[in-house]
Every structure is written in structure tokens, then in C-alpha cells.
Amino acid sequence: MIPTLDHYLVLSALVFCIGLAGVVMRRSLIVIYMSLELMLTASIIALAAFSRFNQSLDGQVLVFFIITVAAAEVAVGLAIIVALFRQRKTSHTDEIAWLKF
Amino acid sequence: MPEKYWWLILVLPLLSAASVALVLRPFRAVSMGVSLLSAWVSFAVALWGFWSQAGSPESVRWMSVGGLSFQFGLVTDGLAKVMLLVVTGVGALIHLFSTGYMSEDPGKSRFFGCLSLFMFSMSGVVLSDNLAMTFVFWELVGVSSYLLIGFWFEKPSASAAANKAFIVNRIGDFGFMIGILTVWSLLGSLNYTQLQSFANDGRVAAVPAGLLTVAVLGLFCGAVGKSAQVPLHVWLPDAMEGPTPVSALIHAATMVAAGIYFLCRVFFLVELSPVALSVIAGIGGLTAIFAALIATQQDDIKRVLAYSTLSQLGYMVLAVGLGSPAAGMFHLTTHAFFKALLFLGAGSLIHAAHHEQNIWKMGGLGKKMPVTFVTFAIGTLALCGCPFLSGFYSKDAILIVAYETNRTLFWVALGTALLTSFYMTRLFVVSFLGEPRGDGAAHAHESPWAMTLPLVVLALLSIVGGYGSAITGALGLQGLPHTHPMAAVGGSVAVFVLGSLAGFLVYRGAKEEKITFKILKSKFYVDEIYEVCVVRASDAIAAVVGWMDTWIIGGVMVRGVALCASVTGQVFRIMQAGNVQVYAFWFALGVAVMLYWMMGR
Numbered sequence: 279m280i281p282t283l284d285h286y287l288v289l290s291a292l293v294f295c296i297g298l299a300g301v302v303m304r305r306s307l308i309v310i311y312m313s314l315e316l317m318l319t320a321s322i323i324a325l326a327a328f329s330r331f332n333q334s335l336d337g338q339v340l341v342f343f344i345i346t347v348a349a350a351e352v353a354v355g356l357a358i359i360v361a362l363f364r365q366r367k368t369s370h371t372d373e374i375a376w377l378k379f
Numbered sequence: 380m381p382e383k384y385w386w387l388i389l390v391l392p393l394l395s396a397a398s399v400a401l402v403l404r405p406f407r408a409v410s411m412g413v414s415l416l417s418a419w420v421s422f423a424v425a426l427w428g429f430w431s432q433a434g435s436p437e438s439v440r441w442m443s444v445g446g447l448s449f450q451f452g453l454v455t456d457g458l459a460k461v462m463l464l465v466v467t468g469v470g471a472l473i474h475l476f477s478t479g480y481m482s483e484d485p486g487k488s489r490f491f492g493c494l495s496l497f498m499f500s501m502s503g504v505v506l507s508d509n510l511a512m513t514f515v516f517w518e519l520v521g522v523s524s525y526l527l528i529g530f531w532f533e534k535p536s537a538s539a540a541a542n543k544a545f546i547v548n549r550i551g552d553f554g555f556m557i558g559i560l561t562v563w564s565l566l567g568s569l570n571y572t573q574l575q576s577f578a579n580d581g582r583v584a585a586v587p588a589g590l591l592t593v594a595v596l597g598l599f600c601g602a603v604g605k606s607a608q609v610p611l612h613v614w615l616p617d618a619m620e621g622p623t624p625v626s627a628l629i630h631a632a633t634m635v636a637a638g639i640y641f642l643c644r645v646f647f648l649v650e651l652s653p654v655a656l657s658v659i660a661g662i663g664g665l666t667a668i669f670a671a672l673i674a675t676q677q678d679d680i681k682r683v684l685a686y687s688t689l690s691q692l693g694y695m696v697l698a699v700g701l702g703s704p705a706a707g708m709f710h711l712t713t714h715a716f717f718k719a720l721l722f723l724g725a726g727s728l729i730h731a732a733h734h735e736q737n738i739w740k741m742g743g744l745g746k747k748m749p750v751t752f753v754t755f756a757i758g759t760l761a762l763c764g765c766p767f768l769s770g771f772y773s774k775d776a777i778l779i780v781a782y783e784t785n786r787t788l789f790w791v792a793l794g795t796a797l798l799t800s801f802y803m804t805r806l807f808v809v810s811f812l813g814e815p816r817g818d819g820a821a822h823a824h825e826s827p828w829a830m831t832l833p834l835v836v837l838a839l840l841s842i843v844g845g846y847g848s849a850i851t852g853a854l855g856l857q858g859l860p861h862t863h864p865m866a867a868v869g870g871s872v873a874v875f876v877l878g879s880l881a882g883f884l885v886y887r888g889a890k891e892e893k894i895t896f897k898i899l900k901s902k903f904y905v906d907e908i909y910e911v912c913v914v915r916a917s918d919a920i921a922a923v924v925g926w927m928d929t930w931i932i933g934g935v936m937v938r939g940v941a942l943c944a945s946v947t948g949q950v951f952r953i954m955q956a957g958n959v960q961v962y963a964f965w966f967a968l969g970v971a972v973m974l975y976w977m978m979g980r
Contacts, residue, residue, distance in 0.1 A: 298967055301960065301963050302960050302963055302964045302967065303960070310959075310960070371958055371959055371960050372958055374959075375956060375957035375958040375959075376957055
């Protein structure tokens with residue numbers, strides 16, 4: 279069986295959903311962070327697949343951009359998590375629920 | 380430019396009132412002096428104006444709105460001059476009396492300030508040359524009357540009486556305003572001189588009779604309120620809660636006479652409406668007999684005098700309604716003298732008897748207070764219409780007019796005169812003769828000269844006020860009746876003798892009420908009827924309106940809208956859990972919904 283674009287897109291959607299579920303349901307900030315990366319990866323899969331099947335390099339260029347941005351984001355995000363942990367002695371989201379009125 | 384001095388009569392009391400209110404209030408003696416001085420100087424100016432030939436000063440433009448221009452001008456014809464003399468003269472004497480009567484009162488400055496304000500507004504009513512200005516001063520008179528009736532505002536009865544007077548007057552003033560507006564829309568002018576010329580050249584006669592009657596009756600409504608005619612008479616007896624000099628000045632001599640004065644001022648309009656004339660005469664006659672009946676059974680000395688004032692005001696209105704404003708003004712003038720005298724005499728009694736107002740607790744005051752006794756006797760005789768005193772002439776003038784025009788009202792007026800003699804003799808005999816019946820009366824002593832001097836002056840005026848043509852000649856209205864039918868003159872003397880004799884015989888040596896009429900004692904239950912018809916009815920309406928306000932306006936419209944917003948907020952609040960993940964969830968859900976909406980369909 280030769281994989282078609284649909285196969286890749288379904289894979290991408292599944293990975294995205296797993297990532298989203300992780301972001302919404304897991305308590306630990308680190309795991310949420312990893313799930314976030316999973317969602318980014320899902321979009322990378324889709325882009326790479328589009329690039330391959332459309333015979334165009336645009337998608338791959340975008341993939342490199344995403345990887346770069348994700349790396350920078352990890353640096354900033356992890357710094358924030360560490361700072362937060364030092365302040366609150368916790369990295370669980372339900373214990374830092376002060377984003378309300 | 381001598382005519383400019385007329386303005387002094389208005390400016391001086393206003394200055395005095397303003398300076399007392401703003402600066403002088405802490406200095407009681409100074410405020411008293413300023414007010415006293417302003418009253419006497421105004422009187423001097425009025426005297427000068429009466430004898431001089433000075434015309435009216437030029438009017439000042441007050442404001443003009445569209446085609447309507449309000450002038451601020453003074454009218455200084457004979458009618459105004461006579462009224463002004465009465466107002467400033469009696470006012471000046473009562474200022475003097477008050478320096479004695481109010482000497483102990485802590486609120487003396489306020490009292491004299493209000494008195495000056497009243498003098499200002501009353502002179503304004505007399506002098507104003509157009510209806511708009513009259514209305515303004517009319518209301519000012521109402522305000523100062525309110526302030527003075529409620530002078531002892533810490534007494535609940537006094538503040539209630541002040542409110543009652545003000546509210547009842549407002550009812551009359553509403554009609555007054557309708558009258559003014561009708562005149563304006565019919566004739567396009569509010570100036571008395573102009574209106575008079577319209578009346579002369581037949582322009583008034585050209586307007587529909589019904590509308591003219593509405594206008595005149597509207598204006599009469601104002602007079603009914605201020606002059607306390609039936610059915611708006613209820614405020615005057617209650618107004619006796621004020622200090623006695625106030626009762627004498629405002630509620631006997633001047634303010635209540637403003638209605639009569641005003642009717643005479645616009646008589647050229649009134650006389651063109653026969654319907655209005657007969658209504659006026661009827662109300663006047665009704666008030667006269669009605670109040671005289673009530674007066675025979677009252678125990679409070681000031682209330683007897685108050686009902687007597689009502690009755691005499693009814694007499695004056697009757698005279699105007701019968702087409703003789705001159706007779707009305709004549710009686711107004713003499714009445715101002717002897718009624719002010721009687722009230723001040725009553726004030727002197729009350730002051731001496733340690734604020735005892737019940738005549739059954741007085742008695743025997745004649746020997747202790749000779750000046751008050753003699754002057755009060757003169758006032759009583761004048762009011763009863765004893766021949767050769769002022770009241771006799773003025774009352775006769777009205778009786779003759781009634782005899783010649785309307786026999787029914789003549790008998791009503793004659794009956795009133797009989798009752799007047801009866802209740803005044805009763806008052807006099809019970810309070811001055813016999814033995815003292817109360818502690819206050821037992822230790823009474825004559826009042827100081829500041830109080831007795833005005834009594835003496837007013838007593839002299841009550842004697843001579845009816846002589847000479849000074850008053851009647853200056854009026855410049857249709858003259859007094861010249862014939863003297865025996866029936867009228869003889870009847871008036873006969874009822875004086877009969878009434879006084881009856882009063883003397885019944886109440887000589889009496890220690891308590893000899894004749895009791897429950898219905899008269901309780902004033903024909905007018906207050907009670909008003910309580911049920913007006914107060915309860917308006918309470919009921921107020922309850923309905925209050926319910927609407929609470930539940931429909933406040934409940935559904937205001938709180939309902941607020942509740943909607945609040946409930947919506949509560950619902951959205953649930954989403955704001957503060958947890959980042961929840962926000963992410965809603966965000967993802969939102970994206971999903973939008974994607975479905977954009978692509979799924």
C-alpha cells in the first residue's frame with residue numbers, strides 16, 4: 279500500500295488531538311509543555327506531507343521556521359516555568375489558578 | 380426725579396432681609412434694628428408717595444422671550460397707594476410690637492429677617508404693574524408666610540401648619556397660573572395698564588365669554604387661596620401656630636388681603652364676566668357666614684380671631700363680587716387696622732398670661748392690663764360695627780351695596796354681622812371680665828411700651844379710619860354708595876346691639892361654655908372631610924403609583940435589566956476558572972466551532 283496525502287493528514291490530526299488532549303487534561307506544566315510541542319510536531323508533519331505531495335519546497339521552508347521558533351519558545355517557556363516554580367513551589371496548573379477576576 | 384423713590388419701598392426691606400440672612404444673624408439686636416429701620420423708612424416713603432403727586436417710575440425690561448417681553452414696573456395709582464400705606468404702616472407698627480413680643484426669643488434675628496422678606500414681597504404684590512410680576516411676588520409672599528408660620532419649627536404642629544398653608548396656597552396658585560396664561564393667550568398682554576385699555580376699547584368684550592370667565596375664575600382661584608375663602612380656608616386657622624405678630628401682620632392685615640387687593644386691581648376684567656361676578660359674590664357670602672358660625676364656638680383666642688378674619692375677608696370678596704371694589708378696599712383698610720389691633724391685643728394678653736391662649740383660662744385681665752383692655756375694647760367695637768367707629772362705615776358700605784343689588788346676600792351679610800357682634804362680645808367678656816380662671820391670668824401684668832404703643836396707634840386708627848375721604852377718595856375706583864337706605868343702616872345698628880347684648884348676657888360671669896354646638900366646635904368637619912377625600916385619596920393614588928414605581932419601573936425595568944446582565948455575567952464567570960488549561964480548552968472548542976461553521980457546512 280502506498281501512503282497517500284490523506285494518510286499523512288490523518289496522522290497529523292491524530293497527533294494534534296493527542297497533543298491538545300495533553301494540554302487540556304494533564305496537570306503538570308512540563309507535560310503540558312511537551313504536549314504543546316506535540317501539537318507543533320503535528321503541524322510539521324502536515325506541512326512536510328503537503329510539500330512532498332505538491333512538489334514544492336515552500337512547506338519544508340516553513341517547517342524549518344517552526345522548528346526554530348519552537349526552540350526559541352522552549353527556551354522562554356522553560357524559563358518562565360522555572361521562575362514560577364521558584365516562586366510557588368509547584369508546577370501544577372490547578373494550584374496556580376489565579377488568572378480569574 | 381422723585382418718582383425713583385418708589386423703588387426704595389422694595390429695595391429697603393430686601394436689603395434688610397439679605398443683610399440679616401447673610402451677615403447680621405449672629406447679632407440679634409443689630410438685625411432687629413435694621414429690620415425695624417427698613418420698615419419705618421418704607422412707611423415714610425409710602426406716606427410721602429401718598430401725599431406727593433409723583434408718578435410711576437420708568438419700568439425696567441426684565442427679560443424678553445420671543446414675542447413676550449416682561450417689564451419690571453411699578454404701578455402707583457390710588458389703589459396701590461392706599462394698600463401700600465396699610466401694608467407699610469401696619470407693618471411698621473407690628474415691627475415695633477415684635478421688638479417687645481419677641482425680645483426673649485433666641486431666633487429673633489431669623490424672625491426679623493423673615494419679616495423683612497415678607498415686607499419686600501408684600502410691597503411687591505402691591506406695586507407690581509403686570510400679572511407675571513404679581514405672580515412672582517405672590518409666591519414670595521407664600522414663601523415668607525411659610526417661613527413665619529413655621530417659625531417655631533421645633534413644634535410639630537407649627538411645621539405641619541406651615542406645610543398646610545403652603546400646600547393649600549399652591550392649589551389656589553395653580554388656578555392663578557391658569558388664569559394668567561389664559562389672559563395672556565386671549566389678550567396678548569399681562570400689563571395692567573394695557574389690559575385696562577383693552578377693556579376700555581372693547582377688545583376684552585370681543586373674546587368669547589366662556590374663555591373670559593375661565594380666565595377670571597382662574598385669577599380668582601389665586602385670591603381664594605391667599606385670602607382663604609371656602610373651600611381653601613383651612614390653612615388660615617392653623618396658621619395661628621406662628622408668632623402672634625405674624626398672625627396680626629400676615630394672617631389678618633396684609634397677606635390675606637392681597638387676594639382682595641388683586642381682585643380690585645383686575646376688576647376691569649372681573650366686571651366683564653357676570654358669571655364670575657356671581658361666583659365671587661357667592662363664595663364671599665358663604666365664607667362670611669360659614670366662618671362666623673365656626674367662630675362662635677372656638678376657645679382659642681387666636682382661632683376666634685382667625686375665623687373672624689375669614690368671615691371679614693368673605694365680606695370683602697362679597698363686596699367685589701357685587702360690583703363694588705371700593706367698598707371691599709374700604710373694609711380691607713379699616714379691617715387691617717382693627718384686626719391688627721385685635722391680634723396684637725391678643726398677643727399682649729398671651730404674652731402677659733404666659734402663653735395661655737384658651738380664653739376660658741383667662742378672665743379678669745381688664746383690671747391688670749388697662750391699655751390692652753381699652754384698646755382691645757375699641758377693636759372689638761370697631762369689628763362689631765359699633766356706630767361712629769371705622770368698622771361701622773366700611774361694613775355699612777358693603778351692606779348697602781348688597782341691599783341694592785342682591786337681597787339674599789344682604790340677609791347673609793346681616794346674619795354674619797349679628798354673629799360677629801355675638802362672638803366678639805363673647806371673646807371680650809370671657810377673657811377680660813370676671814375672675815381670673817388660670818395661673819397665667821392671675822399673675823398677668825401690663826406689657827412694655829413697645830407693645831402698647833402700637834396698640835394705641837392702631838386703636839386711634841380704628842376709630843378715625845372710617846372718616847374723611849382720604850382713603851376712599853384716593854381709591855379712584857367706582858365710588859362708594861351714596862344713598863343710605865334705612866333698612867341697611869338700621870339693620871346694621873340693630874344687629875350690633877342685638878348681638879352684643881346677647882353675647883354679654885349669655886357669657887357674663889360664665890366660667891365655662893354656655894351653649895354647645897358640636898358641629899360648629901369641630902368646624903363643620905371640613906378638616907376631617909378633607910382628610911378622607913383628599914389626603915386618603917391621594918394616599919391611595921400614591922400607593923398605586925408607588926407600587927408601579929417599585930415593581931414596574933424599579934423592578935422590571937431597572938432591576939430586571941440589571942438582573943439580566945448579572946445572570947449573564949454569572950454564567951460567563953463559570954468559564955473564568957483561572958486555570959490556564961480551562962482557557963485553552965475553551966479556546967480549542969471555539970476554534971473547532973468556527974472551523975465547523977466555516978468549512979463543515
